[in-house]
Amino acid sequence: MIVVDNVVRGGALIEADGQDPGAQGMRRFHELLAGDTRVSATTIQTVGSKGYDGLTVVLIEGGQR
Secondary structure, eight states: OEEEESOSGGGGGGOTTOOOHHHHHHHHHHHHHHTOTTEEEEEEEEEETTEEEEEEEEEETTOOO
């Protein structure tokens, strides 16, 4: 399992034409996850006093034990 924090980037992740390098990197990360049949993943948005962000949880299928 892999847990990645700060993935929503204050909402910039969904701005397709956004120029924020962090959001572009996270968008690419999610695109790579979507295309990889070895993993299952979900992103959870969080809301708190600092605004909103989120984390992605990735489960690696068929990993070594």
